[in-house]
Amino acid sequence: MLLPSLRILLGLAVCCSSLDNGLLRTPPMGWLPWERFRCNIDCKNDPENCISEHLIKTMTDRIAEDGWKELGYEYVNLDDCWSAKQRDSQGRLQADPERFPSGIKALADYVHSKGLKFGIYSDLGNYTCDGYPGTTLDTIDIDAKTFAGWEVDMLKLDGCFSNSSVKAIGYPKMSIALNKTGRPIAYSCSWPAYEGGLPPKVNYTLLGKICNLWRNFDDIDDSWDSLLNIIEWYGKNQDNLQPAAGPGQWNDPDMMIIGNFGLSYEQSKVQMALWTILAAPLFISTDLRTISDDAKYILQNPLTIYINQDPLGIPGKRILKNHHFEVWKRALINGQYAVAILNNGTDGTPRLFAANLVLLEISDCTTGYKIYDVLEQSFLGSFALDTVFYIKVTPTGVVLLFIRPLC
Ligand SMILES: *[C@@H]1O[C@H](CO)[C@@H](O)[C@H](O)[C@H]1NC(C)=O
Ligand SMILES: *[C@@H]1O[C@H](CO)[C@@H](O)[C@H](O)[C@H]1NC(C)=O
Numbered sequence: 001m002l003l004p005s006l007r008i009l010l011g012l013a014v015c016c017s018s019l020d021n022g023l024l025r026t027p028p029m030g031w032l033p034w035e036r037f038r039c040n041i042d043c044k045n046d047p048e049n050c051i052s053e054h055l056i057k058t059m060t061d062r063i064a065e066d067g068w069k070e071l072g073y074e075y076v077n078l079d080d081c082w083s084a085k086q087r088d089s090q091g092r093l094q095a096d097p098e099r100f101p102s103g104i105k106a107l108a109d110y111v112h113s114k115g116l117k118f119g120i121y122s123d124l125g126n127y128t129c130d131g132y133p134g135t136t137l138d139t140i141d142i143d144a145k146t147f148a149g150w151e152v153d154m155l156k157l158d159g160c161f162s163n164s165s166v167k168a169i170g171y172p173k174m175s176i177a178l179n180k181t182g183r184p185i186a187y188s189c190s191w192p193a194y195e196g197g198l199p200p201k202v203n204y205t206l207l208g209k210i211c212n213l214w215r216n217f218d219d220i221d222d223s224w225d226s227l228l229n230i231i232e233w234y235g236k237n238q239d240n241l242q243p244a245a246g247p248g249q250w251n252d253p254d255m256m257i258i259g260n261f262g263l264s265y266e267q268s269k270v271q272m273a274l275w276t277i278l279a280a281p282l283f284i285s286t287d288l289r290t291i292s293d294d295a296k297y298i299l300q301n302p303l304t305i306y307i308n309q310d311p312l313g314i315p316g317k318r319i320l321k322n323h324h325f326e327v328w329k330r331a332l333i334n335g336q337y338a339v340a341i342l343n344n345g346t347d348g349t350p351r352l353f354a355a356n357l358v359l360l361e362i363s364d365c366t367t368g369y370k371i372y373d374v375l376e377q378s379f380l381g382s383f384a385l386d387t388v389f390y391i392k393v394t395p396t397g398v399v400l401l402f403i404r405p406l407c
């Protein structure tokens, strides 16, 4: 037991001189409108789904009342298209007066009154991605003050309509500006996604000092292809990405699309399992008024969330990839592990993956381990290190194992 825990301690000591705002010691959980609701501003013809205070308040109610909040889903955030097309007479960002007639401060108050946190969106550049006023270098301070005055708890700062040199100045500058407001505001930086996500163009040491989370790669779309692309990219580049994350500083593979139109039930489990292994932020982007029981069952699985929120905050890695299978493993507190076995095949029949604990390089506790199937919520048994077990994985599906030492 001594060696691995020592390694973990040393690893933490090396990795985490994170942003000093004390926030997001575990990955943030909440709701974001973007993937599901996009820039729908047509409140005249689509009043229930347009980006408006009505939509945000409705989702706030669902999160507060339908069991999400108790599980840790606590941020209710805005994305693009909330603002008016012009700043106000004093140069401050302001909400669209028709879609947000009560203003953002009142909306934040509403979210807070339900015991939840409120996040907002801006863009470091001349415009947001959808053409609303951006935060330019000379408006960083005033925007930070505006957000703090509205009692915002998180800022996602996108990167459309600016070049690399503006970003290199602006992202650190906003970090300082947020700190100067005196209000703890979690800071989500889209910066690396605009620079290819990899060193040498991206300096993850610097990002860990100025941001709490960051998008590394492409936006997610509502499809299995998009999900697989993202998983493959994180697997391929894990030696650069995995060490970058830890308490207070997270890689963000983007929103969860579970509950939408593009994924089957088995594919939805893949996103949940992989986001859990990756220690990823869990931002749901679906319609919580109409979410299916199946999708809710996946997103509200308490053991999955327990693993995602592990206090060590060490993201997992892909440890094996062969013709059909990928195996991902994450080390957890108290010598526990999570292992995801992903079947990438589309040839129609579930496949058996044969393994033992030694093969998975889980052998600190020589007595053996108890193994649980997290998503099926079942106990598979206690296993000696060399006992072979067979895991049946559906095509484009996953099995997520939780593994606890008997020692
Ligand atoms: C600002 O930074 C200082 C020093 O790094 C830190 O102690 C303080 O908690 C920060 N304040 C906020 C509001 O983030
Ligand atoms: C942003 O605006 C400035 C000043 O008008 C202009 O020089 C610059 O090219 C613009 N940048 C982008 C990326 O649109």
Ligand SMILES: *[C@@H]1O[C@H](CO)[C@@H](O)[C@H](O)[C@H]1NC(C)=O
Pocket (backbone or CB within 6 Å): 163, 164, 165, 166
């Ligand atoms: C980047 O944008 C800034 C501000 O718009 C401009 O002043 C600068 O020349 C641009 N730099 C490059 C390398 O294009």
Ligand SMILES: *[C@@H]1O[C@H](CO)[C@@H](O)[C@H](O)[C@H]1NC(C)=O
Pocket (backbone or CB within 6 Å): 203, 204, 205, 206, 209
């Ligand atoms: C990355 O950023 C860190 C912290 O600001 C700095 O010490 C280091 O020199 C940077 N590395 C590179 C390669 O620029």
Ligand SMILES: *[C@@H]1O[C@H](CO)[C@@H](O)[C@H](O)[C@H]1NC(C)=O
Pocket (backbone or CB within 6 Å): 228, 232, 321, 322, 323, 324, 325, 326, 344
């Ligand atoms: C899964 O499928 C994607 C897309 O076809 C491919 O790039 C990737 O290498 C596959 N992974 C495995 C383990 O077969």
